[in-house]
Amino acid sequence: MSFSLSAAGVRVVLLDIEGTTTPIDFVYGTLFPFARQRVQTYLDAAASVDPEIEGAVEDLHKQHEQDAAAGQMPPGWLDQPGDARIPSAVAYIHWLMDCDRKSRPLKVVQGKIWEQGYRAGTLHGEVYPDVPSAFRRWSAHGARMGIYSSGSVLAQQLLFAHSTAGDLTPFLRWHFDTSVGAKMEAASYQHIADTIPASPSAILFISDVAGELAAAAAAGLQTLLCVRQSEERSARPEPSRGAGSGRFPVIHTFDDVLA
Numbered sequence: 489m490s491f492s493l494s495a496a497g498v499r500v501v502l503l504d505i506e507g508t509t510t511p512i513d514f515v516y517g518t519l520f521p522f523a524r525q526r527v528q529t530y531l532d533a534a535a536s537v538d539p540e541i542e543g544a545v546e547d548l549h550k551q552h553e554q555d556a557a558a559g560q561m562p563p564g565w566l567d568q569p570g571d572a573r574i575p576s577a578v579a580y581i582h583w584l585m586d587c588d589r590k591s592r593p594l595k596v597v598q599g600k601i602w603e604q605g606y607r608a609g610t611l612h613g614e615v616y617p618d619v620p621s622a623f624r625r626w627s628a629h630g631a632r633m634g635i636y637s638s639g640s641v642l643a644q645q646l647l648f649a650h651s652t653a654g655d656l657t658p659f660l661r662w663h664f665d666t667s668v669g670a671k672m673e674a675a676s677y678q679h680i681a682d683t684i685p686a687s688p689s690a691i692l693f694i695s696d697v698a699g700e701l702a703a704a705a706a707a708g709l710q711t712l713l714c715v716r717q718s719e720e721r722s723a724r725p726e727p728s729r730g731a732g733s734g735r736f737p738v739i740h741t742f743d744d745v746l747a
């Protein structure tokens with residue numbers, strides 16, 4: 489289908505990243521392995537000099553104690569001698585990544601490692617080829633754009649600042665992560681509409697996950713389900729688009745979203 493922002497009265501386009509602006513495989517096949525391979529070296533160098541990393545290691549330790557108490561069997565954590573702490577944190581971080589756990593201190597560490605890679609030019613944020621032209625088209629029409637992703641705001645900004653198509657951050661006025669609430673909850677979208685601020689019906693949310701669209705629609709936002717052909721063919725089981733995806737108008741590329 490094709491969708492017209494002006495015909496629908498859309499002033500703000502709110503975008504998901506994984507599976508919408510960016511192949512899911514970039515996250516699982518590039519970003520996560522990049523952080524995983526460098527976490528030991530990074531913590532060795534940064535843990536004693538960067539207070540934010542020191543705090544993240546502290547938080548990881550607390551989270552480890554909770555996981556152990558809950559019988560989740562994370563790898564062991566040694567705090568003594570002092571230099572056993574970093575290998576313990578590394579093993580726990582690898583374990584959290586294997587479990588695909590959404591953990592705030594894990595995201596802090598990953599974000600810092602990615603930042604280093606992006607700034608060094610060894611990492612580039614992948615976007616689908618139709619994304620930069622859509623940003624130009626929509627913004628020329630006066631629409632403004634924002635991101636709502638489970639990746640941290642820092643990770644979002646880095647991805648778009650160092651994208652394969654250059655710096656796309658001038659197009660992005662807002663960045664939201666799960667600190668505003670979960671993506672499957674209507675209250676999160678209400679909060680975003682209040683923050684922007686725009687009336688919910690003037691905001692179009694585009695995502696590849698029907699459950700997120702259902703939450704956005706419940707808050708009064710307009711919605712489009714983005715079904716990328718590459719993801720349809722992919723054997724990867726997740727994220728499941730979920731039941732109810734037939735409720736939402738479908739686009740396959742941002743070329744379908746006219747100004």
Ligand SMILES: [Mg+2]
Pocket residue numbers: 504505506507508695696697
């Ligand atoms: Mg997604």
